[in-house]
Amino acid sequence: MLRRTVAALAATTLATGAALVGASAAQAAPDAGTITDATFTWGLNGESGGGAYAGGCNFLSAGTAGNTGSSRTWTEADGFYASSAGNVTIVKPNAANEKVEASWATKCQTPAGTAVTPFSTTSLSLNQVEFVGGTGSAAADGSVEIEWTGSFTVAFYGGMTYWTATDPVLSLDAAGNGTLTATASGYGTSMEDQTQWVPIAGQEIVLADITGASVDNDGLTVTPDYLGVAITTSSTAQSTTGTSWGSFPQSFVDFQNLTGQSSYWYSSGGSRDAAKPTTPLAVAYTLDAAEEPVDPEPEVPADSVELEVTVPQATVEPESGSFGWTFADSAAVSLGTATQAGSTFVATGDIPSITVTDTRAGGTSAYSWSIAGQVSDFTSTGSSFGADALGWTPSVSAAGPSVVEGAAVDPALQGGTGLATSAGLASSTAASGATIDAELELVIPTTTPAGDYTSTLTITALS
Numbered sequence: 001m002l003r004r005t006v007a008a009l010a011a012t013t014l015a016t017g018a019a020l021v022g023a024s025a026a027q028a029a030p031d032a033g034t035i036t037d038a039t040f041t042w043g044l045n046g047e048s049g050g051g052a053y054a055g056g057c058n059f060l061s062a063g064t065a066g067n068t069g070s071s072r073t074w075t076e077a078d079g080f081y082a083s084s085a086g087n088v089t090i091v092k093p094n095a096a097n098e099k100v101e102a103s104w105a106t107k108c109q110t111p112a113g114t115a116v117t118p119f120s121t122t123s124l125s126l127n128q129v130e131f132v133g134g135t136g137s138a139a140a141d142g143s144v145e146i147e148w149t150g151s152f153t154v155a156f157y158g159g160m161t162y163w164t165a166t167d168p169v170l171s172l173d174a175a176g177n178g179t180l181t182a183t184a185s186g187y188g189t190s191m192e193d194q195t196q197w198v199p200i201a202g203q204e205i206v207l208a209d210i211t212g213a214s215v216d217n218d219g220l221t222v223t224p225d226y227l228g229v230a231i232t233t234s235s236t237a238q239s240t241t242g243t244s245w246g247s248f249p250q251s252f253v254d255f256q257n258l259t260g261q262s263s264y265w266y267s268s269g270g271s272r273d274a275a276k277p278t279t280p281l282a283v284a285y286t287l288d289a290a291e292e293p294v295d296p297e298p299e300v301p302a303d304s305v306e307l308e309v310t311v312p313q314a315t316v317e318p319e320s321g322s323f324g325w326t327f328a329d330s331a332a333v334s335l336g337t338a339t340q341a342g343s344t345f346v347a348t349g350d351i352p353s354i355t356v357t358d359t360r361a362g363g364t365s366a367y368s369w370s371i372a373g374q375v376s377d378f379t380s381t382g383s384s385f386g387a388d389a390l391g392w393t394p395s396v397s398a399a400g401p402s403v404v405e406g407a408a409v410d411p412a413l414q415g416g417t418g419l420a421t422s423a424g425l426a427s428s429t430a431a432s433g434a435t436i437d438a439e440l441e442l443v444i445p446t447t448t449p450a451g452d453y454t455s456t457l458t459i460t461a462l463s
Contacts, residue, residue, distance in 0.1 A: 029142035029174070029215065029216070030138040030142060030144060030215055030216055030217050030287055031138065031217055031287060031289040031290075032138055032139055032140040032289065032290045033137070033138055033287050033288050033289040033290045034135075034136075034137055034287070034288045034290070035134070035135060035136040035137055035138060035144065035146055035285045035286070035287055035288075036135055036285065036286050036288065037132070037133065037134075037285060037286045038131075038132075038133070038134025038135065038136060038146045038148070038219075038283060038284070038285035038286075039130065039131065039132050039134065039219075039282075039283065039284045039285070040130070040131040040134060040146075040148055040168065040170070040281075040282075040283050041091070041128050041129070041130045041131075041281070041282045041283075042128060042129060042208075042279070042280075042281040042282070043060070043126060043127060043128040043129070043279045044060075044129075044154065044207075044278065044279065045226075045265075045275065045276055045277060045278050045279055046121065046122075046124045046126075046274075046275035046276070046277075046279065047264060047272060047275040047276050048060060048127070048154055049092070049116070049124045049125035049126055049127040050116055050118065050121070050123070050124050050125075050272065050275050051108075051115070051116040051117040051118035051119070051120075051123055052118055052156065052157045052158060053118050053157075054073075054157050054158065054160065055073040055156075055157035055158020055159060055160050056073070056108045056115075056158045057107065057108035057115075057116050057125065057158065058154075058155065058156045058157065059081075059090075059102075059107040059108065059125065059127060059155055060090050060102075060127050060128070060129050060152055060153070060154060060155075061080065061081045061082055061083075061090065061152065061153040061155055061162075062082045062083060062084050062085040062086075062088040062089060062090050062129070062150075062151075062152055062153075063082045063085030063086065063088060063150075063151050063152070063153065064151045064153060064164045064166070064185075065080040065081075065153040065155070065159075065162055065164065066078070066079070066080050067187070067199070068080070068159065068187075068197075069197065070194070070195070070197050071160045071161060071189040071194040071195075071196070071197060072159070072160060073157070073158035073159055073160060074155065074158060074159030076104050080153075080159065081104050081107065081155075083101050083102050083103050083104075084101065085150065085151070086149070086150045086151075087131055087132050087133045087148060087149055087150040088129060088130070088131055088150040088151065088152050089101055089129075089130045089132075090102040090107075090127055090128070090129060090130070090152070091127070091128050091130050092106070092111065092125055092126050092127040092128065093111045093126055094111055095111055095112050095113060097111065102125075102127050106125075107125065107127065108125060109125060110123060110124065110125060110126075111125075111126060118272070121271075121272060121273075121274040121275040122275075124275065129152040131148040131150055131168065132148075133148065133149065134146045134147060134148040134283075134285065135147065136170075136285075138215075138287060139174075141174040142174040142215065143171075143172060143173045143174050144170070144171075144172050144215055145169070145170065145171045145172075146169070146170045146283065146285065147167065147168070147169045147170075148167065148168050148169075149167055150166070150167070151164050151165065151166040151167075152164070152165055153165075156261055156264060160189070160194070161187075161189050161259055161260050161261055162186060162187065162259075163184060163185065163186030163187070163200070163255075163256075163259045163261070164184070164185050164186055165182040165183070165184055165207060166182055166183045166184075166185070166202070167182060167183055168180055168181065168182040168207065169181050169182070170283065172210060172213055172215060172220075175212065176210070176211070176212050176213035176214060176215055176220075176222075177210065177211050177212065177213075178210050178213075179206045179207075179208065179209055179210065179249075180206070180207045180208040180210065180224070180281070181204055181205065181206050181207060182204070182205065182207050183202045183203065183204055183205075184200075184202065184203055184204075184205045184255050185199075185200055185201065185202040185203070186199075186200045186258075186259050187199055187200060187259070188200055188258045188259055188260060189259070189260045190260045191260060196260075198258075200255075200258050200259065203255065205249070205251040205252050205254075205255045206249040206250075206251045206252055207248075207249070207252060208224035208225070208248070208249065208278065208281060209224060209225040209229075209249050210222055210224050210225065210281075211225055217287045217289075218284060218285070218287075219282070219283045219284035219285050220282070220283050221280055221281070221282045221283075222280065222281055223278055223279070223280045223281070224278040224281055225246075225249075225278070226246040226247065226248065226276075226277045226278040227244070227245070227246040227277055228245070228246050229246045229247045229248075229249075230247065231247040231249075231250045231253050231266055232250070233253065233262065233263075233266070234257055234262075235257065235262055235263060236262075236263040236268045236269075237268075237269075238266050238267060238268065239267045239268055239269035239273065240267070242267070242273065244267060244273050244274045244276065244277055245267035245273070246266065246267055246276075246277060247265065247266035247267065248265040248266065248278070252265060253265055253266055264276070321358070321359030321360040321361050321431070322357075322358075322359055322360065323356075323357070323358045323359075323360055323367070323369060323431075323463040324356075324357050324358075325354055325355065325356045325357070325371065325459075325461050326354070326355055326357075327352045327353070327354055327355075328352050328353040328354070328355055329352035329353070330352075331352070333349055333350070333351060333352065333440070333457070334349060335347040335348065335349040335440065335442055336348075336349065338442065338444070340446060343445060343446055344413060344443050344444060344445055344446060345442075345443070345444050345445070345446055345448065346441070346442065346443055347441075347442040348439065348440060348441050348442070349439075349440045350437060350438065350439055350440060351373075351392070351437065351438045351440060351457070353435050353436065353437050354371065354425070354435070354436040354437075354459070355433075355434075355435055355436075356369070356371070356426075356428075356432075356433050356434045356435070356436065357433050358428075358431045358432055358433050358463075359431070359433075360431040361431065367430060367431035367463070368427070368428055368429050368430065368463070369427065369428050369461065369462060369463040370424060370426070370427035370428075370461075370462050370463075371424070371425045371426055371427070371436060371459065371460070371461045371462075372406070372422045372423060372424045372425060372459075372460050373392075373419065373422065373423060373425055373438075373457055373458065373459050373460070374387075374419055374420070374421060374422040374423070374457075374458050374460075375387040375390050375418075375419040375420065375455050375456070375457050375458075376455050376456045376458075377420075377455065378390075378453040378454065378455045379453060379454060379455070380449070380451030380452055380453045380454075381451060382449075382451075383448075383449040383451055383453075384453075385444055385448055385453070386412070386418070386420060387418060387419055387420040387455065388411065388412040388416075388417060388418025388419070388420040389411050389412060389413065389418055389442055389443060389444045390411060390418055390419050390440060390441070390442050390455070391408070391409045391410045391411040391414070391416050391418055391419065391440075391441050391443075392408070392409055392419065392423070392425075392438040392439060392440050392441070393408040393409075393438060393439045393441075394406040394407075394408070394424070394425045394426060394436065394437070394438045395436075395437050395438070395439075396426050396434050396435065396436055396437075397434070397435045397437070398433065398434060398435045399426075399428075399432060399433065399434035399435070400428070400430070400432035400433070400434070402428045402429045402430040402432050403426060403427070403428040403432050403434045404426065404427060404428075405425070405426050405436070406423060406424030406425045406426055406427070407423075407424065409423045410441075411441060411442065411443040412443075413443040413444070413445070414443055419457075422460065425438060425459075
């Protein structure tokens, strides 16, 4: 089968119009690109830095804490507490509201330097975990995904119960909805039976559900969902009254059923419920916006040189009418199955008629045009033969006296040059319509491997 491709030499300017839709101030959207140097800062909730009825306080520690071997209060000599580990640092505000690194000595102190007390839900250390070095990406639709490497440990009652979150991942869709997940592990104990001490294997949980975060090219700050979130419990029932009722995500609470901390992460009706809601989570990053693709400069072979020329706008006499051409049939051209003739195979066919429309008139110059064609090599699976195997005999009809058909071109095996180079179909020295046809003849040797071969006929019109 001979396949046809239509092409014309022309200079065309394309213009597209589209409505510009900008993100509102309530929901900005980042540019698409690569996210680097991402910082993630979060204190989980007030209770994670509050006073405890035993052990002094609840606190955050960098890294993965060692195994105490039983439910007991940590000591400084244990070496379990760390204010920094790898990409993770525990920070808190000082009396001047400056962010400083926490320490063993200050972990149970308010910013003013006084000891936190369990008798007030506003007596808090305000400690936070801070991850650095996060990486990720922002998609064209405004969604983002960022991941961090490192761990932090949440210790309650001075370390009598603790667990660890590792390698958090933030995933948000285009509306700013999504999750912060991590791998959670730790040790299980019970307030009623502190001799119980069971290692908990790592499992992925949702640290925070996020709704409607406003994300831009610099990052985001959002308070994760808690207020009004109902969950199912296997221990103390959830209280759903009061202004601070709610819960951390269900998978988070399910994991805390194993640690013995479950009721500390949802409203249970106790005096500390007001310290349990989530605190704001902040993410800052560098966004390297994706660049628009640039077409590479074509390579110039070593034995070639580039030619450059600037063509000015031509002065054209005014005219009316137009010039154009079309194929009468859009179907592919089939030469059928070649038949053997001595030491050759021969196949014939016709190109679809080309209709030239030329209604130009006026001005002082004569209008002319020419139409030519060229064929690519014929290819099949694993085999091919040259375009010079195809020739044609052009003809014109429904044309004015200024139109002449192109010369016949014989296939190479018949002594011609074939259509491997451009050959004229028809031309005119004045404005005139015409119908152009051409009989095709393919001649190839019988040694040509069997197969279905295709080629492309490219038509060029000049006017």
